[in-house]
Amino acid sequence: MKSNGGKSFEVDGVIEFIKNIETPVNAVFTQYCETSTAVLHPVAELGHALKAHDPNIYYVVDGVSCIGAVDVDLTRDDIDVLVSGSQKALMLPPGIAFVAYNDRALERFKSVKTPRFYLDLAKHHNALEKHSTPFTPNVSTFRGVIEFQKMISEEGFDNVIRRHSTIRDAVCAALKKLDLPLLVEDQYASPTVTAFVPKDEAEVKHIKSQLESQFNITIAGGQGHLKGKILRVGHMGFISPFDLLPFIAGLEMILTKYRNQSYIGIATQAFLEVVHNEI
């Protein structure tokens, strides 16, 4: 099933697609946040629609680039398995994957017969019941998880979610003032990463290289058919709105010179207005 870069999947379209598949559908997998395009998918809506269509389907959500910055609830959102990693909005070094699942999914893990060793979730579950792990775990990052949990408790998880969406809104407002259109329509824009579309490939290269050489700021390019067409800025985890100011101010200076048109102070003002209103 193909989808448009910059748009989320259409829930009705996914259900229609599944109905037209001739072999039985056991599981549906999706990204929660599609990092390559900065799209946030409506995973809860798809969860409800899938269960209404066929309650036996397993619904597996890859939340690697947004868990920690979005409001998700397995039961409420009809998700059977939710996956994440330590290195994104959980603010830790890479090295741990997280899996949350319901009892129905656990029964399925236990019945699977395909060969596997390390990633045998039934084995991990059995060890978990004894407060252990089946193999030597990544102890240092485990300790980081405890620290993450303390930080989130202090800030309040609702505030964490609000902080991420405020930064997203502020970045989007600033990019529009810089005549840098967003790849993603506002309603699908991820709270953890924003993609924007410079004029042409030369401008893409210029912005990326000047951010790095002048301001020591690294942002990502596009992947696949979006390579050379878009740029992506991450804004998740251990980050405050003010941490994005150097990026916006850097863009103002780079584009003022490159396009010979003054942007100085315009995008940062738009950015700060959003932050001031939303926080």
Added chain:
Amino acid sequence: MKSNGGKSFEVDGVIEFIKNIETPVNAVFTQYCETSTAVLHPVAELGHALKAHDPNIYYVVDGVSCIGAVDVDLTRDDIDVLVSGSQKALMLPPGIAFVAYNDRALERFKSVKTPRFYLDLAKHHNALEKHSTPFTPNVSTFRGVIEFQKMISEEGFDNVIRRHSTIRDAVCAALKKLDLPLLVEDQYASPTVTAFVPKDEAEVKHIKSQLESQFNITIAGGQGHLKGKILRVGHMGFISPFDLLPFIAGLEMILTKYRNQSYIGIATQAFLEVVHNEI
């Protein structure tokens, strides 16, 4: 194939065993250091014997608890695949597995069709050729590997190996003076972990609990049929001979009181004599 706890496998016995299996043998797996018994196996001798018997067999060695403290060479020792981890003699936190392999093994990885995703060594090899990894790597421990490499270069790898075997010899000499027999005959004793046999289960428990409560020293018990019968002390990685002195001195004090027989200074002297002679 069963082997005696406390002894290494017998190379001739392994070859005989393989000859008597009716189905074709594609691969032979062994631990290099069997951590549960503190035995170091003669992996090079088995490598030579396996290749002499059938050069098509793949020889896979698990070196998790000794790589970094032993002299190993894939070509010289006829090993096809050698595995290790970051958290033992490589002195790093857990979180990275290491795999060394030859071209023949690589060809085999590429031809395997069983389902796998993360641990697809062919995929990892392709990424390696581009100086990359197929998935987000454990960056913090990667940086530790670079630091480990610097430390080993400074000390000299031959000295690292000698340091480990000196500690092993000194620990063994001290334990004998404490009337604590070794589980493993000297010729099979691992340079990274030593197992010893207290008088009975009560003494095992007493030694372990007193080391912890009086001296804050943690050592390991036995596994499987050796549970309650042996104790194991690790001595690998970022460690000098003197780091073992508190363990030996603590044992002297615990046993002097428990057995009502004076060991004070006797085991530490034996320990230091070995260190003095070998370093």
